[in-house]
Amino acid sequence: MTTTVDVSAPPAVRPYESYVYAYPHKTAYRPLEHRPELRKLWAAEPKDALSLYLHVPFCEVRCGFCNLFTRIGAPEELTTRYLDALDRQAVAVRDALGDADPVRFAAAAFGGGTPTFLTAGELERLCDIAEKRMGADLLAVPLSVETSPSTATADRMAVLADRGTTRVSIGVQSFVDEEARAAVRPQRRAEVEAALGRIRDARIPVLNIDLIYGIDGQTERSWLTSLDAALAWRPEELYLYPLYVRPLTGLHRLASATGPDAEAVDQAAWDEQRLRLYAVGRDHLLAQGYEQVSMRMFRRADAPQGGPEDHACQTDGMIGLGCGARSYTAALHYSFDYAVNMGEIRSIIDGFTTTEDFSRAEVGRYVDAAEARRRHLLQSLLQAAGLPLGGYRARFGTDPREDFPTELERFADRGWLDARAPEGLLRLSPLGLAHSDALGPALFSPGVRAAMAAYERK
Helix, strand or coil: CCCCCCCCCCCCCCCCCCCCCCCCCHHHCEECCCCCEHHHHHCCCCCCCEEEEEEECEECCCCCCCCCCCEECCCCCHHHHHHHHHHHHHHHHHHHHCCCCCCCEEEEEEEECCHHHCCHHHHHHHHHHHHHHCCCCCCCCCEEEEECCCCCCHHHHHHHHHCCCCEEEEEEECCCHHHHHHCCCCCCHHHHHHHHHHHHHCCCCEEEEEEEECCCCCCHHHHHHHHHHHHCCCCCEEEEEECCCCCCCHHHHHHHHCCCHHHHHHHHHHHHHHHHHHHHHHHHHHHCCEEECECCEEEECCCCCCCCCCCHHHCCCEEEECCCCCEECCCEEEECCCCCCHHHHHHHHHHHHCCCCCCECCEEEECCHHHHHHHHHHHHHCECCCEEHHHHHHHHCCCHHHHCHHHHHHHHHCCCECCCCCCCEECECHHHHHCHHHHHHHCCCHHHHHHHHHCCCC
């Protein structure tokens, strides 16, 4: 049975404020006073079920919608210098974790950028850094790796399969060539199909395909064309992303060139288009035997678990290596500097490759008890399964309805909470899931909002 989101009338709030994949957002981070030592930060942290993330900030091209920390190309052996720095950082971080407590990794992921921008030999070295430097057993834990149609070559996929990869995620975005061009993503469907064939030939257990809705000129028919093209490969997972046009991206520059009034005039229609296409995509996947995990994530009902859950990599006990990676302790989230502008990104990467001392945290944000509650509520509520109240009480000793009465009452008034959820479960309604990108930001604290607003884009 499927449920259709009513988009016949404009929503009370804008449904697409921002995609919340981590809290606090990185634009709330600031340079850390006294640059705390990693050894002290991790001294009292549980280390028996850590997550490991390795970031590779390189792509062959930069898509028009992309605001990720990545640069185009890697001239003059930059990938070698980057891996050298990543190796130095891994040695420093593993030393900071110490040996007093058992250190064990429960999950790993390689992201970017595009990790498979690296050659097959460089991917071997990346895996060696994870295993030999950090001590992660990649053959024993879920390992997820991101790729692209142009870099999913047979030799790279063979390396990933041999080193224990359980999930490959490929950004396709659209199987319609005209839509790919509209999103400033140079690719052809034939190249995408060939890449998917190579991934399947490698027999990696879980294939995820990313698709985007809300592209200029996209219709329900063309959206279904992309969905059906993806479904022909029987992917274990599908992520459906609404298109955003973010500052400093290629699409933002194109939109700015058409004049300041165009965006305001078309915003309501674009919101309606995205809500409609979301409902079409969701209902189509549910009818094809997929289960909804979050607004974006759909998993085939009979699929194996090949990677961390949708939000598992954002839990405490996260070790991030690379200049675009974040690390999370219970009290501090930290990383390196962040940028979208290509010149700034190049400068940050160059600085990373010449760094010798990785023993201290540079940029971050402290997370107090109130923010920890807010983060737990936000991450849990954005999952289709919802938030078990008993688990929240066991962790914090309180009830989220007492901690966040105003926000939850507002969500209930808008019909975003499931009034028929079982006793002891706080869960979004189908309408609430559809508005996840409005609900998530509504839970940001005033302090985080102020820091984000004061952030100077670069």
